Amino acid sequence: MDLQAKLTILADAAKYDASCASSGSKRKREKDGLGNTTGIGICHSYTPDGRCVSLLKILLTNYCVYDCTYCVNRVSSDIPRARFTPEEVVSLTVEFYKRNYIEGLFLSSGVIQSPDYTMEQLIAVAKTLRSEQKFGGYIHLKMAPGASKDLVAEAGKWADRLSANIELPRQVDLDQLAPAKSHVEIQSTMSNIHERIEEAREEKQKFASAGQSTQMIVGATDASDAMILEKSSSLYKSYRMRRVYYSAFSPIPRRDSRLPLIAAPLAREHRLYEADWLLRFYGYTVGELTTPEEPNLSLENDPKLSWALRNRSFFPVDVNLAPEEALLRVPGLGVRSVRKIIKIRRFHKFRLEDLGRLRAAVVRLKFFVITSDSNPSVWRLDSQSLPQLVKSPSPQLSLFQTGEL
Numbered sequence: 236m237d238l239q240a241k242l243t244i245l246a247d248a249a250k251y252d253a254s255c256a257s258s259g260s261k262r263k264r265e266k267d268g269l270g271n272t273t274g275i276g277i278c279h280s281y282t283p284d285g286r287c288v289s290l291l292k293i294l295l296t297n298y299c300v301y302d303c304t305y306c307v308n309r310v311s312s313d314i315p316r317a318r319f320t321p322e323e324v325v326s327l328t329v330e331f332y333k334r335n336y337i338e339g340l341f342l343s344s345g346v347i348q349s350p351d352y353t354m355e356q357l358i359a360v361a362k363t364l365r366s367e368q369k370f371g372g373y374i375h376l377k378m379a380p381g382a383s384k385d386l387v388a389e390a391g392k393w394a395d396r397l398s399a400n401i402e403l404p405r406q407v408d409l410d411q412l413a414p415a416k417s418h419v420e421i422q423s424t425m426s427n428i429h430e431r432i433e434e435a436r437e438e439k440q441k442f443a444s445a446g447q448s449t450q451m452i453v454g455a456t457d458a459s460d461a462m463i464l465e466k467s468s469s470l471y472k473s474y475r476m477r478r479v480y481y482s483a484f485s486p487i488p489r490r491d492s493r494l495p496l497i498a499a500p501l502a503r504e505h506r507l508y509e510a511d512w513l514l515r516f517y518g519y520t521v522g523e524l525t526t527p528e529e530p531n532l533s534l535e536n537d538p539k540l541s542w543a544l545r546n547r548s549f550f551p552v553d554v555n556l557a558p559e560e561a562l563l564r565v566p567g568l569g570v571r572s573v574r575k576i577i578k579i580r581r582f583h584k585f586r587l588e589d590l591g592r593l594r595a596a597v598v599r600l601k602f603f604v605i606t607s608d609s610n611p612s613v614w615r616l617d618s619q620s621l622p623q624l625v626k627s628p629s630p631q632l633s634l635f636q637t638g639e640l
């Protein structure tokens with residue numbers, strides 16, 4: 236099989252992995268080296284015709300000894316198979332970089348022979364790129380769960396980011412759809428990465444400077460959003476994950492009967508990203524974003540607005556007096572706006588129009604705040620029609636506004 240044919244198969248096979256943003260990495264180019272990371276992650280997928288790529292996102296091979304039902308590369312799948320040699324991946328990466336197609340490499344693989352053997356192949360690519368080609372671009376290596384601690388230590392020497400996919404939120408979900416996998420094994424790999432990152436930080440050594448991330452499939456089992464967010468929250472705490480990526484389940488060819496017939500809504504994936512953001516940067520807990528009666532996030536309203544509508548007694552919040560943590564709970568006020576408010580209000584009393592100048596969503600937040608010229612009357616906060624008045628923008632519209640919920 237020629238290189239182009241392999242590339243077509245192995246770039247397409249990699250598209251199911253969402254965990255490839257290259258944010259947070261800074262690596263200086265060596266003298267006579269190639270490429271720099273920009274610090275702002277924009278990777279995403281490679282298109283087979285070679286256009287418009289910032290990250291070459293491929294699998295080393297789509298052969299896999301495992302049989303995860305949701306995966307197109309599983310051993311029982313009858314798709315065309317291909318496999319690159321490490322040298323071919325090195326050569327492709329360098330060639331694409333020189334042609335300005337890419338800024339880096341996202342390299343994953345089906346499990347060949349064993350997790351250790353697979354990792355040795357992936358590491359060979361990264362090591363050759365760095366030490367022989369002096370490649371300074373971004374490298375993200377996917378870890379095969381169960382790989383030895385030594386190989387984790389080796390992988391992080393060459394890669395900017397490492398990731399091991401948690402796949403599904405509960406062990407029962409794995410038992411149902413990927414019985415050869417276990418959270419214990421996957422999390423042991425995460426723990427090894429985390430430990431090594433911490434050691435390297437103390438020793439002031441370079442090791443996976445963009446940290447680790449993971450990916451969870453959403454909607455392949457009946458696990459609720461509450462369960463998904465509980466898992467994410469515990470991974471963030473235990474292993475200082477940089478990101479948990481959510482991937483809405485989509486049916487694959489020749490579907491296994493244990494899988495749903497239809498794709499999970501992309502809006503659900505989007506709401507999970509918003510909730511994840513609230514957990515990490517706004518001080519919410521999973522128990523606040525979901526309830527025993529409503530374990531799934533609303534698809535209609537974003538999770539911050541949903542919380543506000545369930546907790547109307549918390550409002551109105553006085554923009555000129557309230558502490559930061561209360562301001563962060565106001566729908567339409569994001570982290571950046573809150574920081575600015577706290578700085579400016581020492582010298583200037585905020586009116587509604589001042590909030591507009593901060594680019595805060597005044598149309599929505601006016602129902603929840605007191606300013607020097609506005610105090611929402613009680614009937615508004617009590618009103619049955621409040622949810623209509625402050626309705627969330629559609630997920631598509633708000634997709635790129637996650638930073639300012």
Ligand code: SF4
Nearest residue numbers: 299301303306309345
């Ligand atoms: S181990 Fe990874 S590549 Fe292999 S079948 Fe499972 S999800 Fe797919």
